[in-house]
Amino acid sequence: MQRTHDIYRPIDERTCDWREVERMLSDAELQEQTSRCMNCGQPFCHAYGCPLGNLVPDQNRAVAQGDWRRAFALLSANSDFPEFTSRICPALCEASCVHGLDEESVMVRQSEKRIIETAFANGWVTPRPPEKENGKSAAVIGAGPAGLSAAVTLRRKGWAVTVYEKRANVGGLLRYGIPCFKLDKSLIDRRRAILEAEGVRFVTGIEVGKDISAEWLAKQNDAVVVAIGTPAARDLKIPGRHLPGIHLALELLEGQNRFLTGEIAAPPIDAKGKDVLVIGGGDTGSDCVGTAIRHGAKSVTQIEIMPRPPDERSDSTPWPLWPYMLRTSSSHKEGCVRRWNLNSVRFVGENHVQGVEVERVVWTQSPEGRPLKFAAATDSREVIPADLVFLAMGFTGVPADMPLVAQLGLKQTPRTALVSDLSRKIFCVGDCASGASLVVRALASGKTIPLD
Numbered sequence: 413m414q415r416t417h418d419i420y421r422p423i424d425e426r427t428c429d430w431r432e433v434e435r436m437l438s439d440a441e442l443q444e445q446t447s448r449c450m451n452c453g454q455p456f457c458h459a460y461g462c463p464l465g466n467l468v469p470d471q472n473r474a475v476a477q478g479d480w481r482r483a484f485a486l487l488s489a490n491s492d493f494p495e496f497t498s499r500i501c502p503a504l505c506e507a508s509c510v511h512g513l514d515e516e517s518v519m520v521r522q523s524e525k526r527i528i529e530t531a532f533a534n535g536w537v538t539p540r541p542p543e544k545e546n547g548k549s550a551a552v553i554g555a556g557p558a559g560l561s562a563a564v565t566l567r568r569k570g571w572a573v574t575v576y577e578k579r580a581n582v583g584g585l586l587r588y589g590i591p592c593f594k595l596d597k598s599l600i601d602r603r604r605a606i607l608e609a610e611g612v613r614f615v616t617g618i619e620v621g622k623d624i625s626a627e628w629l630a631k632q633n634d635a636v637v638v639a640i641g642t643p644a645a646r647d648l649k650i651p652g653r654h655l656p657g658i659h660l661a662l663e664l665l666e667g668q669n670r671f672l673t674g675e676i677a678a679p680p681i682d683a684k685g686k687d688v689l690v691i692g693g694g695d696t697g698s699d700c701v702g703t704a705i706r707h708g709a710k711s712v713t714q715i716e717i718m719p720r721p722p723d724e725r726s727d728s729t730p731w732p733l734w735p736y737m738l739r740t741s742s743s744h745k746e747g748c749v750r751r752w753n754l755n756s757v758r759f760v761g762e763n764h765v766q767g768v769e770v771e772r773v774v775w776t777q778s779p780e781g782r783p784l785k786f787a788a789a790t791d792s793r794e795v796i797p798a799d800l801v802f803l804a805m806g807f808t809g810v811p812a813d814m815p816l817v818a819q820l821g822l823k824q825t826p827r828t829a830l831v832s833d834l835s836r837k838i839f840c841v842g843d844c845a846s847g848a849s850l851v852v853r854a855l856a857s858g859k860t861i862p863l864d
């Protein structure tokens with residue numbers, strides 16, 4: 413039996429709406445898929461791949477046997493937010509599946525989605541408040557996945573937890589970055605209600621460091637958790653950057669999500685009928701592609717300075733490492749031109765951007781095929797026409813001049829990540845401590861706070 417790839421709604425249908433692109437696989441399909449699991453004696457999926465240490469083989473067996481209640485008990489043993497990871501996790505567990513050595517890995521993420529949705533539908537997901545209060549309080553700054561995970565972990569140990577969030581609602585990039593067509597935002601509301609029933613308090617619309625002092629919070633509480641993400645997006649400071657029509661990716665993505673969830677009356681950017689260029693070949697860029705396509709863009713092109721990765725796992729990342737290889741997202745399949753080895757030199761236009769001048773670059777590679785350094789190819793310049801440009805080139809970390817950083821006296825690594833101060837019970841978790849990463853890593857990080 414083979415792994416199925418039939419997991420998406422049809423392109424013609426899904427590009428006309430903002431609902432999740434993935435369909436829900438049936439019980440029967442998932443029983444068949446999970447029965448491919450070999451229940452390895454040394455389960456790399458669980459022990460190496462999944463940052464949460466999910467009990468993947470046992471869970472697979474429960475699904476294969478149709479025992480959804482047991483599957484839910486196993487899944488929720490380590491995972492507090494499976495409804496999020498089962499939609500948007502790149503499935504590190506699948507990349508380290510032993511089956512992946514000779515054929516395709518076992519499907520895990522989609523079965524987790526069915527487990528958690530079956531659990532919600534049957535009323536098995538209930539608030540789990542602590543049996544007794546421990547009399548101590550913690551302030552969590554930031555309500556992204558890392559902050560939510562820290563909040564639920566401390567609360568279940570009996571801490572009185574208040575989460576402070578500068579935006580209007582909770583979720584961090586789950587709500588304000590990742591598009592609705594990957595993660596429906598009602599799932600965050602559903603989980604927030606459970607956390608509140610467990611006793612977690614949310615204070616939204618308050619920026620710590622500006623609206624209230626972080627120092628004051630530290631004095632008022634027995635512990636402080638800093639989970640503020642990586643707020644600074646990498647910009648592209650080349651000539652013409654000032655031209656209208658050039659935006660950071662999150663201006664598009666956050667605006668669209670805020671519009672779709674009713675926070676604002678209209679999306680701030682409309683790509684309808686436009687030639688759209690996305691600079692940056694990663695996931696954020698791919699989310700811009702899917703968003704522009706749903707707006708009805710005339711054309712969508714995504715460019716990347718790095719070379720095209722190989723179609724198969726590169727020798728530089730042997731199993732069970734996360735493979736360096738070409739990734740084609742559901743958004744790419746909806747209709748976009750992808751180009752590699754292109755360095756952006758300047759934006760072209762007078763009163764509005766009209767295109768980007770690029771030059772081709774040639775990469776020197778390591779013996780295992782990893783790109784090392786590049787040089788511009790001669791006579792390779794061209795202008796790619798565009799009336800909307802989105803910059804999706806990652807994040808630069810935590811700016812040192814954020815008031816919160818000074819108020820808490822936090823140290824930063826050379827790459828500007830925040831460092832916990834255990835002696836003062838100030839814990840930094842998620843992207844702000846690791847650099848921009850993944851939801852599952854942020855969730856795992858929130859569970860690691862060494863407090864009873």
Ligand SMILES: Cc1cc2nc3c(=O)[nH]c(=O)nc-3n(C[C@H](O)[C@H](O)[C@H](O)COP(=O)(O)OP(=O)(O)OC[C@H]3O[C@@H](n4cnc5c(N)ncnc54)[C@H](O)[C@@H]3O)c2cc1C
Pocket residue numbers: 500501502553554555556557558559576577578579583584585586589590591594618619620621639640641642643665695696699816841842843844848849850851852854
């Ligand atoms: C467009 C996009 C798509 C992505 N897609 C995926 C994906 O498909 N799968 C995946 O695994 N990962 C994805 N990621 C990465 C993932 O979203 C992050 O790794 C994860 O959200 C980090 O969680 P966090 O809690 O550390 O930070 P965040 O999610 O950034 O949350 C930080 C929170 O802190 C709040 N905050 C900041 N400063 C303050 C302050 N001073 N006071 C109060 N609140 C404050 C912010 O408003 C925010 O709500 C994506 C990222 C982006 C940008």
